[in-house]
Amino acid sequence: MEHIYVDHAATSPMHPKVIEKMVSIMNEDFGNPSSIHSFGRSARQIIDVARAAMADSIGAHPNDIIFTSGGTEADNHAIFGVAESYKTKGNHIITTQIEHHAVLHACEQLEKQGYEVTYLPVDKNGRVSVPDIKAALRDDTILVTIMYGNNEVGTLQPISEIGQALANHQAIFHTDAVQAYGLVKIDVKDAGIDLLSVSAHKINGPKGIGYLYVDKDVKLPSRLYGGQQERKRRAGTENVAAIAGFLEAVNIAQKEMDNKKEFFNQLRSVLMETLDDYKINYSQNGSLDETLPHVLNLSFPGTNVEAMLVNLDLAGIAASSGSACTAGSIDPSHVLVAMYGKDDERLLNSIRFSFGLNNTVEQIKQVGKETSKIVQRFTNK
CATH class of the missing domain: 3.90.1150.10 (Aspartate Aminotransferase, domain 1)
Known part of the structure; x- marks a missing residue:
């Protein structure tokens, strides 16, 4: 059968070319990317090339990409980071009732800490209303987090229209693009996206690696404390083989x-x-x-x-x-x-x-x- x-x-499933690339890196490039010797420099170059390519895939700058352990960490980093950095400007967050649990549970945790969260409804096609978002906006709204495409029913949200609606508001716009990335053309600048989450294992890459796009004007503290990796925004030695496999998956996805x-x-x-x-x-x-x-x-x-x-x-x-x-x-x-x-x-x-x-x-x-x-x-x- x-x-x-x-x-x-x-x-x-991981693409065969991804597996081949990762095995090659594990065999040949085991250096710590933070080391200044040739082994470390070789590993650092792999990360730099990957960061540039992933930024290019969404119309961003390489410095705007933070490598994470996947979509859940990227979502959590974005949501808790904005809540912490912008709490002097307000404590109101807007999301939808159909978000991934990495977003919903993060918002629920913030509610326990005194933040107010508006969970917007969707129509029978699973699509949120832009007028509803505008109506929910308040002077103290600091974050709007709405997924790009739904993981259960596939519905794409009006991301560009949402970005336009927030253009003259203080609220930071985050989107979980884990399901959409690699299948939908994304330009963070055109869409007015400030933060965007991606995971490799949805596009035939390895599990345990993803990234968070952070616009240069967004203040976001590190959620992990240790070394100065990822421009001091995410401590921990980078997973070079997984990043290389992620890059291979991204290149294939963009081409196909x-x-x-x-x-x-x-x-x-x-x-x-x-x-x-x-x-x-x-x-x-x-x-x-x-x-x-x-x-x-x-x-x-x-x-x-x-x-x-x-x-x-x-x-x-x-x-x-x-x-x-x-x-x-x-x-x-x-x-x-x-x-x-x-x-x-x-x-x-x-x-x-x-x-x-x-x-x-x-x-x-x-x-x-x-x-x-x-x-x-x-x-x-």
């Missing part, structure tokens, strides 16, 4: 972005067409417009999400019910709750399929076929 992985929004978007759109169509061929009753959570191309979240009336996932796994198909960070939880998706309300049946019967490296059209047809058979068993149709 072929095992088919359609959970790339949770994590993605347009083709991947087109192919993933094709895979989404193939999956839905196969379900249609089997006359399966389903609906999409979110919209085919303004969405990440690799994420497709579908509701199957008359089924149960846990039973569906178990049966899909037995059929060799790895899918998901949504956020990987809540795997095993019996709580419904907070994203779907925000979109449809806590009593909607879609909270109990929705599956996320997300596409990526190594997926083929034939695989996705098989996913559609097996999914259809399982749904038919559950609904006796």
Whole structure:
């Protein structure tokens, strides 16, 4: 039985070229980047080249990039850092109800420290309203943190419009771009983004490495204390091999972005067409417009999400019910709750399929076929 992985929004397999690059670096460049001898200088050059390329990928300056252990640390660094640096200007933060838990839980922690947080609703497509953001802004608002693309339903937020709305306000604009980076063209200057979080393992890079973009005018203290790495903004010896692998993944993603978007759109169509061929009753959570191309979240009336996932796994198909960070939880998706309300049946019967490296059209047809058979068993149709 072929095992088919359609959970790339949770994590993605490392690209063979990434693995090859990392093994090469681990074999040849073991020096500490802070050392002044040739071994250290060689490691430092790897980091400098990577920093420049990653900055270029979002229209930023190399000095604006801070390497982190991934998206969660980048989100936490941005949110807690702004709260600390700008507390004399206010204590109000704006976010949405559908953010990743790295953002939501950080905001909840700040509430315990006396900050006020406004959690904005979204429409039935999972999209926040720019007028709602404007209405929520206050003189003491210091941070607006809204994700670029949602990890569960794929919805892209109106990031540029939000940036424009904040152009003449003191609030710092942060976006978690972990799911969008590598699939959507991002220009932080054009979009008015002050802080942006990225993680390598979503784009076929290694786990445990990411970066935070910080505009030069944003004050952000270090969250770790130790050495003077990352221009004194993030202490700790840099993970040179992971950064090199990250760079390889970024280069591949930037080069293949347009083709991947087109192919993933094709895979989404193939999956839905196969379900249609089997006359399966389903609906999409979110919209085919303004969405990440690799994420497709579908509701199957008359089924149960846990039973569906178990049966899909037995059929060799790895899918998901949504956020990987809540795997095993019996709580419904907070994203779907925000979109449809806590009593909607879609909270109990929705599956996320997300596409990526190594997926083929034939695989996705098989996913559609097996999914259809399982749904038919559950609904006796």
